[in-house]
Amino acid sequence: MRNIFRPSEFRRPKDLHETSWILSSFEGRARVVAGGTELLVHKPLDVDCLVGLSKLDLDYIRNGRAGITIGAGTTLVKIEESEALSVEPYRILREATRLLATPTIRNTATIGGNICNASPAVDLPPALMVLDAKVIISGLEGTREIPIADFFEGVKKTVLSDDEFMVEVKIPAFPENTGASFQKLRHHQTSIDIAIVNAAARLSFAGDTVKEAKVAMGSVAATPIYSKKAEEILKGKILDVDIVKRAAEAASGEAKPIDDIRASAGYRKRMVTVLVERALEESARRCGK
C-alpha cells in the first residue's frame, strides 16, 4: 500500500458514459476531480486514477419554470454572482457560498465538490436541504435522482457507487411568501474557517400561518440533518417568539454533535439553538413577517 498520494493516471472523459466506464474500471480507486481544492488538501492514498470532468460541460445555472438546475461542475464564484439565485428563497445559496472558504478558493471549487466531499461541516448541503434540492447522479445504468439529504451516508461517505458521479443539483420552484436564511458560526467569524455549526431554515406562509417549514443543520452529526421536530412545531402556527424558541430548542435536542478540537459538543448544541432561532427569524422577516 502506498503511503503517499501518487495516482498513476489522469483522464478527461468526453461524455457521461465514458466517465462512468472509467470510474467503474478502477473499482473504487478512481476519483473525480473538479476544482481540486478538496482532493489536493486531503491527498487520498487509495487513488490510482484522477478523472477530470472539464469536457462534460457541467458548469451552468439554468432557471426554468420548475425551478433551478445547477451543473455539478459550477464554480462557487458563479453561484455567488448568479442573477437567477438572487431572489428569495434561492439567495441563501449565494449567501452560504459567500461564507464558504475564500474568494480565491471559490474561483475553482465547485458545488459538486462541496457536496460530494461529504464533510459533516460543509455549508451548501444544509442550505440545499431546506430548498428541497435533489441531486442527479450518473452511472453505467443511466441517471438517478435523489433528495440531497439522502445523498450522505456518513462522514466522507455518500450513496455513490464506484461507477457513479454527480452531474446536477435541482431545486424546485417555491410559492410566494417563502423566505429562507442560512447562518454559520465560525471562530470569532474569521474568514476561511469551516463551520463550528451551521443552520438553514425555510418558511412558506399562507397568510400568517406557516404552511411549510424546513430546518437543517450541519456539523452536528455525521451528516447534515433536518430537524423534523422543529418543523412539526412550526407547521400550521402563527409565528411568535415563543414558537421560534421552542423550534430552535427542538433542533438543538436533535443535534448530536461531538467534541473535537474546534468546539465542544455542549457549545455546539447551545449554538444550534442560537443559529436556528436566527435563521427562523430571518426567514420570517424575509417574507415580511
Added chain:
Amino acid sequence: MLYINIKVNGKEYELGVKPYETLLETLRDKLGLTGTKLGCGDGECGACTVNLNGKAVLSCLTLVAQTDEKEILTIEGLQNGAELHPIQESFVENSAIQCGYCTPGLVMSAKALLEENGDPTDENVREKIANNLCRCTGYEQPVRAILEAAKKIRGENDR
C-alpha cells in the same frame, strides 16, 4: 506522463506532466518560476496564488493537467520589461513588503481583483485577499498599496 499545452506569462509550453503534479510544482520545478511560493500546500496561505485565465487561483490546489489549453500569469509575467506593473510599483512605494514571501501571491490576488473591479473599497480589497496570509505586515500597508494601485491604474485609463 501526460502531455499538455499551457501558456505561461505569454509563452507557450508543451509539457509532459504527472497526473498528480500541481501547477505550483510545474511552475517552480519545471519552469524555474520560483517567484510563486510554497507556503502550506493546503490552499490556506495563498503564497502560491497565480492568475488562471484572469482569475486568482491557488496553484498548489490546481492539478496542472487541468490547466491544459489555459493561460497562466505569474508574478514574473507582470512586469513590462524593466518597468514594474502599477501594483508592484505601489507595493514598493507604500512599504507593503516586509519579508516578501507572501508578496507575489498578494500581488496576483490584487491583479485579478483590479481586473474585475477598478475601484474597490477597503472592504472589497480585504475580502479578496482573504486567502493571502501575511505574518509580517498586519495587512494595513498591503491594503493601502492595492487601493493606491487602483488609483494609478484608473489614472492611466483616463489618459
Added chain:
Amino acid sequence: MTDKLSVVGKSVTRFDAVDKVTGKAKYGIDLKVEGMLYGKILRSPYPHARVIKIDTRRAENHPRVRAVTTINDVPKITGAIGHLMTQEGRDHLYLHDNIVRFIGDPIAAVAADDLEAAQDALSLIHVEYEELPAVFDPVEAMKDGAPVIHTEDNNIAFHVLKEIGELDQGLEETDHVFEERYYTSKQKHATMEPTSSCVADYSQNGRLSVYSSTQRPHVSKLYLAKAFDLPVSKVRIIKPYTGGAFGGRDYLIHGLEIMCTSLSMKSGSPVKISFTREEDFIATEARHPFIIDLRFGVTDDGILKAMEMKCVMDVGGYGAHAAGVMTNALTKGVLIYKCPNITFEGHSVYTNKALCGAYRGYGNPQINFAIESLMDQIAEKLGIDAVELRLKNYRGLNELDPLSGQRIESDGMTECIEKAAEKFDWIGREKRKVANGTKRTGTGMCCLIHHSGGRFAIPDPAAATVMFNSDGSVNLVTAAADEGQGNRTVLAQIAAETLGLDYEQVSISSEPDTDMTPFDSGTHGSRQTYAGGIAVKRAAEKAKDKLLDLAAQHLEARKDDLRIGDGFIFHVDNPSINILVSDLLTALQFEDLSKGIQVMGTSTGVAPAVPTIYGANFAEVEVDMATGEVRILKFVCAFDVGKAINPAHVEGQIIGGEVTGMGYALTEGLITKDGKIMNPNFGDYRMLRACDVPKIDAIIVESPEPSGPFGAKGVGEATNAGTAAVIANAIYDAVGVRIEDLPLSQEKILHSL
C-alpha cells in the same frame, strides 16, 4: 541637530523591495545548487521513547538514495548560546542521544536524487523503540516521581528567584491584595516560508558551506564548527532571503542543519532539506505556554507596594531558551512598575511536547497579559481610571533599573499613553458604549515595556564595516540578518546619514555571509536598529574620520576645518579650498602609486545599554452575548521608539506585531493531545486574515535614547506584548467576564457569561 537629518527619519524604499515584488528574490526554499540532493527527515511517532535499533539497509539500497544518517551518526552538542561562547551549559541538546522526547523529534534522514525518492526511502527505515512513560503537564512534570526527560534528576530546565525589597512587608503595608492565576497558549511563529530550508555543502575544499535562513549567521557558524569539530574558519553560513522569522530562526533549527550537514558529509554532495508546513508546526519552536500566579498589593490610592509573580513555563522536549525566555519575563515583569517589593520566581520545565523557543516578545506577551489584566482589575476595584493607574506606577525617566543598575535614560510612556488615549477618545468611551440585541461593546487599555538587545544577559556584540569606493559610493558590510523587518535598509540609512551621503550611495547586499562579515550576534531582541545601528555609525564615523585625515593632508588644511557635503570635502571658512570626494578617493586608491589606500572603517563591540521601549494599546470590541464571538472595532496604539529611522518600517512593525498579538489573544494556539499536535495546518490553526482585523492606528513616539544611533531604540518585539491584555480588558468592559486563559475563545467567553 535633528532638523538637519536628511536620510534618517525618511521612509526610504527598502533596498530589496523590487527583488521581492518581482519574484526575483531567492529564498532558502528556492535555492538550487549544482549537484544538489534532496533530504527528508524521519521523525519519532512517540512522545518519549528509547531508540533500540535503527535499520537503514533497505533505504540505503533504494536506487536513488545517496546517503542515510541517523542519530547514531550525527554529533551531539549541548549548550545554550551564552554558554557556547564562554562555557559549557546543559540547557539544550541539539541533536539527541538515543532518546526521543517529543512527537516529531528527528531520528534519521535520507538524501536522494529527488524528493519523491527521499520520501519513499523514509518508509524503508525500520526503527525499534522502547516506549517510555511520558509527561505532558509542566506542573505534573515538576513533581517527584515524574518521568525524567533529560539526564538530570528532575525536569527543571531552569529556576530563578529574584527578590527585591521585602514582599511580605510590602503586602502588609498595602490596603488591598489581588490574586489571580493566568494561563497562556502555545503560539506558533507560522512564518510564511516554513521555518526550514537549508543547503549544506561539504563537497569542496574541506569547508562546510551552509545556506541557512538563520537570524544569527555567526552563532550558527559557531555551533556547526563545534558540532562537527571543524575550525570555526572552515564553516561558512550564507543567509538567503528569509520569509519571516520572529525568533523561530534563532540558533539552528532543531535537527535541520546538523542532519543536513551529516548527509552532505556522507554523500559528498550538497544536500537540501526543506520542511513541510506540517513539519514546521510539529517540530520547530513555538511560544512557551506559561502558568502565572500573581499577587499584588496596592494602597487605596492605587500605588503598588508589593508584586509577587510565580511562573511555570512549559519548555517542551528541548530548551534552547529555557533560561532566556524566563529571564526576559522576569525583567519585563520587574521593570514595568516601580514597586519597591517584588518577588519573581520562575520554573522552566521539560515536558514531552514539541519544543518551544524564542518568539517575538520572548516571555513578555505572557507576563504582560497577566500583569495588565490584573492592573485592570485593580483599577476597577479601586475606582481609579485605568490610564491613571498606569501613569501613577510605571517606572520612567531617571528611575533606577534594579536589575542592571542602569538609570533609565529615555521615557516615552506618558506620551504613548496620552497620545493614544486622545486618538482613541478614551474620555468619550462610556458614551460610545452600545447594547444592540445580543451585542455589547466595551473598551480597554494596557501598557507595556520592552528592551533593545541583550547587552547584560548574553554576549551580544555587533559589528559593521563601511568601505568607500573610488567614486564616493559606499559598501556597508554587516551580518545583520533581515528577515523582513527592514533592518539592513535602516542600517544603510544610518551609514548614509553619518557620512553625509544620499541613501542611494550606500549599498548593502541582501545576503549576510560569515566569510565577508565580522562577528555579529545577529537579529534578536529588537537589537539591530539600536546595537547594529551603533556599530554602523561607529564604523561610518571611523571611515569618515580617516577620509578627513587624508583630505586634510591633501588640501593642506586642518582636519577640524573640513566638512563633507554635496560630494565635496571643503574648508568651512573658505569653500574654494575643496576637492570632490570621488577625486580624492580615486587619487588615494589608484592614482597615487605610492598609496593604494581604500578608505574604510570597522567597528566591533557592544552597545552601551539596553534602552527601554514603551508602548500603550487601546481597543474597542463588540461581544455577542449569544455566541461569545468577539470583533475588534477599533485599535489605537503608540510606541516610543526613540527615533524612527524609517517611519514606514516602524509603522509596519507595529501593525504587523499587533495583528499577531490579536491572533494570540483570540484564535491562535497549538492544541496538543497526548503529545500530539492536533492542528498542524492553517485551517485549524487560525491566523487572522485581512478581513478579520480592524484598521489599526499606529502612533510613533520619539523620546530619544542618548546612546542610540540618532536617538533610536528598537521596536519589533514590543509590538505584540500587550495585545492580549488590551483585548481581554475590553471584553471585560463589554460583558463583565474576565478570561484568564488564552486564547480568549468564544466558547470560553460564552461559558463564563
